[in-house]
Amino acid sequence: MPGKEVKENVLTNQNCDVLVVGAGISGLVSAREILKADPGLKVLIIEGKNRVGGRTHTVELKCAGGETEKWDIGGQWVGKTQTHIIDLIKELDLETYDQYSEGTKWIQIGNSKHREYDSRFPIIDKTGNTDTGADAIRITGGTQQISQKLCGIIGWDKIHLNQALLKLNFLDENDDDTLVEAIIQSTLDETKISKITAKRVILAIPPAECSKIRFQSPLPFDKKQFFDGCYQGNFIKFVATYETPFWREDGFSGEIFSMGFTNNPRETHPLYSVLDATTATGKSALVGFCNNETWSDSTPKARKEAVLKDLARFLGDKALKPIDYVDKDWGQEIFTGGCPTGIIPAGNMAGLARAREPWKTIHFAGTEMATVWIGYMSGGVQSGLRASHEVLLKLGNKNVNWDYLNTDWNFAGKMVDYFEIFNDTKIAIFHQRIDNKTLCEKIARVRSEKNDDDPFVVLNLTILIDKYFQWKRELPRVKPFYAVKCNDDPLILRTLGALGCGFDCASKNEINKILKLNIVGPEKIIYANPCKTRGFVAHADQVGIRRMTFDNVEELLKVKQFHSNPEMILRIAVDDPTATIQMGMKFGCDPVSVAPNLLQKALELQIKVVGISFHVGTGCKEPFTFETAIKHSRDLFDFGIQLGHHMKVLDIGGGFPGFDTDHISLTKIANVVNCALEKYFPVEGNYEIIAEPGRFFAAAPMSVVTNIISSVKVPASRITRKKSDANKDGFMYYVNEGTYGYFNCKFYEHYCPPGEPLFPNPLKDGKLFHCTVWGPTCDGLDQMEESSMKRNLEVGEWLYYPNMGAYTLSTATTFNGFKNPKIYYFIDEKSL
Ligand SMILES: Cc1cc2nc3c(=O)[nH]c(=O)nc-3n(C[C@H](O)[C@H](O)[C@H](O)COP(=O)(O)OP(=O)(O)OC[C@H]3O[C@@H](n4cnc5c(N)ncnc54)[C@H](O)[C@@H]3O)c2cc1C
Ligand SMILES: Cc1ncc(COP(=O)(O)O)c(C=O)c1O
Structure with missing residues (x-):
């Protein structure tokens, strides 16, 4: 045509x-x-x-019933998450059908014998999830x-x-x-x-x-x-048509993955991968690739014979007699030069x-x-x-679709060196260091130009990495096990895992999330929830997690029944009464009156107790609480060892600040902890000292930016509740992210920093007014700042909130239909 x-x-x-x-x-x-x-x-x-x-090329081949039908000898499959091509296929009114994959699949690599395998290669993707694979769907009539x-x-x-x-x-x-x-x-x-x-x-x-x-x-x-x-890849693609899908009849899917050696270990058999290529109209065929390094030099006839012989090795002799056969060596294709x-x-x-x-x-x-x-x-x-x-x-056209232009990052021009993609997440890599606020200003500027006022979040992986090294410097003896609950963003987890961090998980899903990311093995996970579901305990056993916390007898009985080889860590309650959130009222047993009995009970049940843990309270302000808790732990170590427990793990929990204030810093806590460790758990004892920091890592890397969607002038007395302010102006600002989203930390964490205007306004800076900042939902509780002082702000202006990574994303909802904001990930090149 x-x-x-x-x-x-x-x-x-x-x-x-x-x-x-x-x-x-x-x-x-x-x-x-x-x-x-x-x-x-x-x-x-x-x-x-x-x-x-x-690189799409559809050819006609002879097939069953003396007819002809079309097959793809170039690009062929698409997957559900390939939204750009899927949308185009729909728009062009093309029909699709599913790739056939039922039945036995064969694999043979190197010298090994060929054997069956379960995975749906190549219908799997990087995440192992078949739904998001690249090879699940075919196009009726071909992709050309x-x-x-x-x-x-x-x-x-x-x-x-x-x-x-x-x-x-x-x-x-x-x-x-x-x-x-x-x-x-x-x-x-x-x-x-x-x-x-x-x-x-x-x-x-x-x-x-x-x-x-x-x-x-x-x-x-x-x-x-x-x-x-x-340079171009180098595969040869072939299609062989058959009278019937004989492999299906024999219980095979037609799927083969092979890089097997012939008798000569330097020479591979021709097949690389094969799939059933039976068309939507039911015309049987197999499609596959061979590696052209070895096979490009042979004649098409010799190559065909070798491919068919190799197919027969897996699927039987019927494979030797196709009705028609075609192959294409894309390396020889002018203006393409290789495949895929x-x-x-x-x-x-x-x-x-x-x-x-x-x-x-x-x-x-x-x-x-x-x-x-x-x-x-x-x-x-x-x-x-x-x-x-x-x-x-x-060309000055008005119909530009900004979504296609990636302009959210284009602002940074040459500053963004390149992007890395992790799963579907894009990370901008900057040549030079850039701070969160500057980056937010740049993003907000471009968004304002596009009339896009959606709230957004930036996540600075460089800060996360800096925090990790700060931890190593200040608490060299304490191995961090990051508390996943604090912020389970896959990139935070992935980065910390790559740095050598372990993980504190509170549930089966958190455990699965870490294991699925494939960043650490089960030995680097502690299941630090003293009251676990029975099924979750069994699951921990199945996936090889042994270390779990407990603070009561029931938990010991449960673990005895549902775990084959636990290593328990007894959680004691030692609270900092000034902490933002105390934990002792819910978890941890009394270190003096209850803990020794639990060690005794564990011994009777023949359950190993390997250590003591505590959590002084999230947002701890009194470092000496750590010393008290470490001292109690020492006493319990001594008691446990006397009983015969092999006590080796001290878990000093969380509670470390997300950022330094006048009152508290990691350094202040580290000074106390290091001295207490030296005194009660000296280096010579070879103890394993771990901690479960959450907020310390997650808070500072993330900042949130909201946009003012409404501004209402009110008498300031309505905000301050002081009659004397009745004649002053106050403002109620409504922004598009609230306490049902990222700002839920106001309720759960008693934390909400005052929002700062992202840009100065010389005409308005200087004079401050009382104001209340409300979130976007219809609920009266959705209020982030009850009464704060800010310059007068207009609708469309941006408010910047720093240190917003702890217990924000992990608890955000979509109440009232508000989506969670987009996250921009970035890192500076030197941190890589
Ligand atoms: C065998 C094979 C199997 C594949 N399987 C899949 C699959 O299953 N699923 C999938 O999604 N993708 C698959 N791909 C990849 C997919 O086909 C390509 O990614 C896609 O078609 C590329 O489209 P493109 O327009 O970017 O490039 P191309 O299709 O390569 O188009 C570029 C065009 O530019 C022309 N050209 C080059 N130089 C010049 C020049 N100097 N002057 C004029 N014209 C020039 C070429 O002739 C060509 O027509 C496969 C590719 C091959 C070859
Ligand atoms: C068992 C446990 N460990 C660690 C943490 C993390 O605490 P923080 O974020 O204060 O470091 C928590 C927080 O709830 C927790 O429950």
Whole structure:
């Protein structure tokens, strides 16, 4: 079909608004998007191949019943979380069906025998969750239709096939908005060169192909280095059709994962992975990849024989007789050069964000330039949307969709060096250190420009890392086990785990969360909840967690019944009466009158007690409480050892401040703790000293920014409740994040710092008014600041709240339908 349009579509020298290079999914999405925003713009698309679709290629094969049917020999599967491609598939009215995966799957690696396995490779993703996998869904009729349908919308007359971009010249090198001249060569007649002058060019081609383009003025070094460093992967894809899905009949799913050696340990069998490729219409086939390092050099005939023989090793001899067979060595495909995607070599990742940035009037799309699902069709769509909206912005179009532009971070320009993606979370990496407030100012400015007044949160991983090292410096003998309940953000957990921290978990879900993140093993988890559910105790046993706290006999009996090998830690109650929240009324037994009996009872039940724990109260203000508790612990160690318990663990709990104040700091507590340890648990005793800090780590890295959504002038007396203020002005401010969200810490933690205007206002600074700050819900309890003094603030202004990471996110609700704010993660490069 496309071939016909090309021949009539002769390319002549001409001017246009936008030249798109590459008629793969990415280039076509960007062209379609630009024309959707302004059909009056002149957009041309050139494509080096004689077809559209790029790395998607659908071919027709003979199949059962003497019929023919279509199969993908290029990009094929999509997954539920690949929202960009899923949305496009829906928009183009394409039908989808599920990848078949029932039955036995085979695996063989290296010299090992082939064996069955359970995992649904490759229908799993990084998180092991099949729902979020990349290979769960197929498109009826093949994926090349995506590009063909897009061409239908754009207009085939705008697509010029067999036209290769050779060179780009800037017509005025000193002008950042310079026109670009593209030198284009026909691949059918190499003597035919066309020149297109464009206001903007979108390069939607793989990085290795970008590297072959000549630029009149040299590419910026970081871009050049990035493009030159990327090379394409190297798989050969094959499809074999069969009369029946005989493997299903034999109880096999058709799924094979293999990198097995032949008799020669340096030579691999051809198969890398295989899946059932039976179509929506029920035509049976197998699809797979082989590694082209070994097999690219053989003839297609020899390769086919080897592939079929290898299939028969797993699925039986019926595999030897396909109705039809096709394979494609993508390494040999001109303008693509490999499969499935560009490989970004180690060390080159840092250049990715800069490679993506526009350079003068040239914009960069293509799946390798995406920020989510890089290398997949979905990444092609996302990068195409981003590049097209960059162009629309520069052309002054009103229909720019800011969501595609990642502008929340663009403000920082060159300050953001690059981004790392962890699961689906984007972390901005800064060259230089930036503090939370400055970052919030920058984000708020861009948001205000976009009329986006949603509240937001910043999480500074550099502060978290600094806190960890501060802890190591000040309390060198005490190993921190972070209290997950305080803030269970996966990046906080992941960062602390990577630094060597253990974890204090309070429930099965917290335990599972830590184990699923795969950051530490069960030996680095303490189940520090003295009253546990029976099922949770059994679960702790199943997953290998032995250390658990207790403070009563019932708990000992429960543990005896439901855990095969516990190591119990007795929690005693020693409270700082001035702490923000005392724990002793709920947990911990009396160290003098009850604790010795519990040690005795454990002995009778033959349960090992390995240590003593306490929690002086969250927000402790009196460091000497630690000394008292450590002394009690010593007495109980002595008593326990006398009884025959192998006492070795002292757990000094939490209570450490999230940030320093005039009254309390980690240093003040550390001075007392270190001396007490020296006195009661000297180094020679080889004790294991641990703690369960929560707030200390989580509070300072996070700041919250809210926006004023309403401002009501009232007599100040309504706020201060003093009649004498009746003639003064006061203000009630309503902001869009409240106590049912992050500010719940006001109730649970008795903590809510006064919000500070994020930006100064020379006209209003200076004069302060009494004010109340209310959250956005309809509940009267939703009040963050009852009475504080602030300058007069207008609707749309931002309020900044620092140190908001402890017991905020983990308890925030969506009451009244308010979503939790977006979190911006960042770190400075030197902390990595
Ligand atoms: C065998 C195979 C299996 C895959 N499996 C999957 C899968 O199951 N799921 C998935 O999501 N993704 C898969 N992928 C990846 C997916 O196909 C790609 O990520 C996606 O199609 C890339 O789209 P794109 O528009 O960014 O690039 P491309 O499709 O590569 O398009 C770029 C276009 O630019 C053209 N071009 C290059 N240089 C020039 C030049 N100098 N002048 C003019 N034109 C030029 C090329 O010919 C090409 O048409 C697979 C890829 C392959 C090859
Ligand atoms: C058992 C236990 N350990 C540790 C902590 C963490 O305390 P903090 O955040 O005060 O350090 C808590 C908080 O509730 C807790 O219950």
